[in-house]
Amino acid sequence: MTPVADRVAARRHTVIIVLRLLALALIITGAIMLLYGLLVLGISGTPRHGLIRTPMYVHLLARAGACLLPGAGLMLLDQRIARWVVPMPRPECPRCRYRLHDRPPRCPECGLDLGA
């Protein structure tokens, strides 16, 4: 690989590690809330919680879902997110930022010698 591709791959790898750690933290938190919600449901039936008097396990299960779903999404889409966060740089003229589709010897926009 080229040095640019190596740097991009290293940055994407770092982003994937961070995303997976975040996903793991969300999944563990969601799992704890899910188990606690099921425990509350199993022990006490339908205790009431909050102003609108919904059963407490509904709150716990909703919070568990609010952690588990983004965690699973991050785990499944980590490589796509990494490609979006760290895009492969496109070749462009260093002076005028004209996008170069191939490697011409001179920039067709400003005439800078690219040494190709």
Ligand SMILES: [Zn+2]
């Ligand atoms: Zn140029």
